[in-house]
Amino acid sequence: MKTIGFLSFGHWSDEPGSAVRSARDVLTQSIELAVEAEKLGVDGAYFRVHHFARQLASPFPLLAAVGARTSRIEIGTGVIDMRYENPMYMVEDAGAADLISGGRLQLGISRGSPEQVVDGWRHFGFQPAEGEDHADMARRHALVFLDLLEGRGFAKPSPRPMFPNPPGLLRLEPHSEGLRDRIWWGAASDATAVWAAEMGMNLQSSTLKQDETGEPFHIQQARQIRAFRDAWAKAGHARKPRVSVSRSIFALMDDRDRMYFGRGKESDQVGIIDEMRAVFGRGYADTPDRLIEQLREDEGIAEADTLLLTVPNMLGVDYNVHVLSSILHHVAPALGWR
Template sequence: MKKIGFLSFGHWTPHPESGTRSAGDMLLQSIDLAQAVEDIGGDGAYFRVHHFARQMSSPFPLLAAIGAKTSRIEIGTGVIDMRYENPLYMVEDAGSADLISEGRLQLGISRGSPEQVIDGWKHFGYSSADDDADGAQMARQKTELFLQLLEGRGFAQPNPRPMFPNPPGLLRLEPHSDGLRERIWWGAGANATAVWAAEQGMNLMSSTLKFDETGEPFHVQQAGQIRLFREEWAKHDWGFEPRVSVSRSIVAITDQRDRRYFVGGGDHEDQVGYIDANTRAIFGRSYAAEPEVLIEELRRDEAIAESDTILITIPSQLGVDYNTHMIESILTHVAPALGWR
């Protein structure tokens, strides 16, 4: 059994053929899509965060709105770039969104990916150490503080003459949401960061990109990364079982729309490239085929077999109706045959 949700980058463009021509279109359609996917039996609505781009950038208002409009579906991110975040304010935002959704927030965070601008986090008022050029160390330090604050222990000395009465002792950030600390995920691009996630007591989120560390096919490397995460997790006593998600581009070809959009295109083999001057990465293949072919191809994906959650990347600019159809086709024609349902 696996949870199946969608992952949207929230693309929008004013092009006349785009189904999302403005940021407002993207946000409102994201709410509609989450409701539709809940109605057809899907399990999650997740959003990627990119700054300085015509994509999703400030997730918490959207997550709170979806939480208020739905009752069952998980809502989350995949992922928030911690270099840009104030951990204290983020705890308040996340706590609010989680309470509105009644405990359905699944928050994916990470160092982030290559950016639209040079050192974008500096425009947000943050700086990194001289030996931390890409901000990775800063992101981890912010994450450790974020996790500590989510535990809800008091740390701030109360004012002896407060505007409102205080409870006894040191004060914590409010609103606090019990259980949210166990629903934080780390987006790991390398084996070492997957191990670090287990050391910190975070769930693992592995996407369609990974550092090419062995030269093996993408799904084999990703499966190995998941096993390393679980091996490290077993060394600690976090008090809950971890979850692991993988992202995939999967299209079941069931009608003429699917054929027009996806037959003859896409990357049906892994791709290898460089995400910066020194980092060689492998990008996982896309899957687009008739259901019977798709089932056999997905059955051979070792990382999917190791995961409990699959996030289907969607072409958000094709609109709510088509993306609902795309997820429903997977739930109906593919998932049962693979034992995901």
């Protein structure tokens, strides 16, 4: 059995063929897709975060709105770029969204990906400390965020407060109990996966990974997941960790599917991203019976407990419901995911 969610990059563009013409469209359609996905039996609604782009950006208003409109589905990100985040404000936003959803938030965070602008985090008022680079800064922000989520008091109360205070040092409010255990780190390398385990975060591994051995992507990803779980066990954490992978998987059920995705067999690709040699995992698009055969060979999916299906959000809510339904009903059961 696997937890199956969708992952939307939240693109919008006012161009022919797009069902998502504006920022308002992408926000309202993201909410509607989560509502419909919950009805289908999908387990999670996850959203990518990009700044300075015609995509979803500030995640917490969206997550709170999805939480208010749904009752069961997990709500998450994949991922929030911590170079841009004020950890204290983020704790308040995350706590509020988690409470609205009844404790269903699953927050994926990371050091970030290539940007639309040069050093965009500087425009948000952040810069690395002496001796740091931008990745170090992201991890520093993440560790502050994790510590604050514990809910310990740290701020000295005013002797003349506007409202009565509880005794002792004050923490940030609202505090949502248990959210600390539902933070995930998006890791591109084996080393960062091990670090995430040591810090007590779940692991998000996507369709891009540092090419560390030259082997096929899914084999390297499976090795990364095993390294994460070994490090988790050595760290002695009490709870069991979760691991997600994301894939583009499309069952070719009708002429629309064949028009959009019936381009033939795809394969891994290798490229340079942020001066790192990276391997990009293949997408899957075929008839259900052939998809089942192909997906059985994917070692990365086999190692993970959670699968996030990337969706073509610009094709609209109805079509994406069809995409998710096709996988849930015609592929997942034969693979033992359902």
